[in-house]
Amino acid sequence: MRFFLMTLFAAITVALIVILNSTSVLPAPLGKLMSPQHGVWQNADPFDMDYNATLSFTQLKDKASVYLDERLVPHIFAQNDEDAFFIQGYLHAKFRLWQMEFQARAASGRLSEIVGEQAISYDRDKRRLGMVYAAENSLKELEKDPAVHAAYDSYTAGVNTYIASLTDRSMPLEYKIMGYKPEKWNNLKSALFLKFMSLDLAGFENDFEMTNAKSIFSKDQFEKLFPIAMDSLDPIIPKGTSFDPPAAELKIPVTADSLYFNYKSTNHITEQKPDKDNGSNNWAVSGTKTQSGYPILCNDPHLGLNLPSLWYEIQIHTPEYNAYGVSFPGAPCVIIGFNDSIAFGFTNAMRDVRDYYEVKFKDESRKEYWFDSAWHPTTFRIEKIAVKGQPDYLDTVAYTHIGPVMYDKSYTGNRNTGNKNYAVRWKAHDPSNDGKAFYMLDRAKNYEDYLEAIKNLHTPGQNCVFSSKAGDIAIWAQGEFPAKWRRQGDFIMEGNNSDYFWQYQIPQAENPHQVNPERGFVSSANQLPTDTTYPYYLGGNYPPYRGFEINRRLRAMQQITPDDMMKLQTDNYNIFGEIAAPELVSRIHEATLDPTERKYFQMLKDWDYINAPNSTGCTVFVNVWDEFEKGVFSDEFDASGVKLPWPHESTLIDIIKRKDSSFKFFDDITTPETETLEDIVLRSFKKTVPTLVDLEKNNKLEWAKFKDTKVLHLARLDALSSLHLDNGGGEHVINATKAQHGPSWRMVVQMSPETEAYGVYPGGQSGNPGSRYYDNFVSHWTKGEYYRLWVMKQEDAAGSMVKYKMEFSPSAK
């Protein structure tokens, strides 16, 4: 009996241990996770954690020091490049390892390995787009450059040195929760991260939806819905600038009219897309417009708002240079920032560098494809996708000389691809050493150095703003962009011959740019870089309003101070509201409204066009406008039965303002009557009121509560996120803070002899959710406040600004 009982209780014990040590019964290994000596409690950094350290590594050439200030920003003082990058890698890993690895995994389509089969479609998309292929091409290029190669090697060594020091207990929290371990870092992962940024910034296109739209609508109506110019455009390079004729005449294919513009074919592909509003603001004002007489440069890149943050603040000081700014955990160098001579920042150039070609295979085997009247062999890349808890998923991707065949019979998912095959031509596949741009910018001394540096930037194309202590300001819409004829690549193209190929790249010198202009400022906010006199086709996916407003403000400003610039970056004025709200208000007759409707109409009428956190008028406007757009387009779009691109807001308002009577979409085709613009506005308003009543009942009528901004953990775990932030701003607003997207780093730099810089990002220096430094900048950012950026000098080492010191020294091999 006793033996039986002993066995029984021993069995219970073992069973408990097995259950609590695995995910076989519970969703998490709770015993392992909760053990104070092993699990997540180990990640609870003491509030007064001591970051002082003395470290020695064989890879270091010389002594180096890292001084951490009260915000945990590291100030690296190293004697040479290699040591500086080794330490940068070490620090990135120490504070952000899980994020770095997760992003590299996401970039290469390896999420299924850690989260299971729900990520297979995400992974296949990245594999079939050729993300790894692109990173490999870029790595080859990078390795040809000895200085940059050495920088990446040192960075990688630093990351791996930190990884080697980790134990199961000291592993970042997310590894414990998700149950996997970090791999060794390598240069390819850094390259992958940069390609991830390319995908985010230069991956957007809607060729398939546009192809559908082209076959549904008449040419006239199509051009009205998807124009390539906006009325409120104030381009980056002011209107009236003259441009040289194109480098070479672009040959429009002879079949274009019959096969391309009029060829009716629809498809049902819905692509995985980056946020269409990935964008940013940047500008620089010259000393003639500032109080101090020195230029001021400003930048706020708008990206997905995540924790841990995309950015990690850092100062890198070597005998050669002294750079301060934000870096990407996952890659060496300062990416947006300044040094003792110049400052630099970026907004996305928004150019379409991803096009699709229809390819014809000889047979099911996909071994040969038809091109120039002959069969050519494809090459295959076998993508092995490891899936957690399941056998590997094998995906064979055919490569033609156009690029990988992203969509074919084997990649259907839920999509109806018919029997067609589409190869993707993406600029990010081409070899380029984009990382070198930042390497050179960090040490650039003047305009010429800046220009040499940004020439390395091929994809993603960026509007690179510049200012220097010498007093220069400049902007270049830089990238390697294909020279396109009008509408080339807006639709799916014929891949049977080279007629529809990109014919050449626009010569770098012809990229739109502006140096020390008369008006005393340069700016960009993702609007079109030029007007239509630019000799190359630019596409039509550019938001005009932020740029318009920034230019209007900057023109009016004099005696500018850094404080004025911070106010401008966080400004909540909605220029689109200024244009559109009166168009709605003037078409609603108060007499036709009931008392409830009248109440909300009053809010709309009283709105001051400011997206303030407590504005109710803004919430009413946004909801009515959305309903109005649906009222205009949904009937025709739904009837088409295919997926169509939604027209830009600027398109609709331009049509209304122009009183364009040939615009056919105001009539609701589902009713026998012929509706007018007025009918639809009134109907949309009335239809929105119940929603507004509901919102008010739930205390969500105030703009910030309705918008509900959050900074979301990368693995989408709410518990590790910052939720319900009291943010104003939004789309079309300089403070472009939306629900989970917005100014990911705000920076203002005055180029005075002693640089005066301010910055803030919605996150914190530590990636550990158990650290007080995880999200400690978020409330500052939400309030529109900035930190003074402290450019440390060697003599400050003993000062009170230094909170912790990490001593690095070489150790004997």
Next chain:
Amino acid sequence: MKFISSLLLIALLSYVLGMFLPWWTIAIAAFVVCWLIPQRGFVSFLTGFLAIFLLWGIMSFMISAANHDILAHRVSELILKKDNPTMLILLTGLLGGLVAGFAALSGSFAHKKLKKR
């Protein structure tokens, strides 16, 4: 007396083993101590349970206090779907206590079996 000394011994042994070995060594500690120091079945369960409930509870409480409960707020939200650091600390103690309790119980029966022989 036996109860107190067993309890302290289990806690101490678990703490020391836990510094080098996996978390489930608490079961070994509880089993061994209750095997060497015989107590009645239920009492031995209580000894093991309380030893680790207190050890894990107190340790996590101290860690969390030093951390101003930052982690506990987040992890309780994640695991318990409830923002409650105290509950997370109690859960920690309970999980460890259960494992150690059953290990202690089987340890006590092992002792009686051997003595009989």
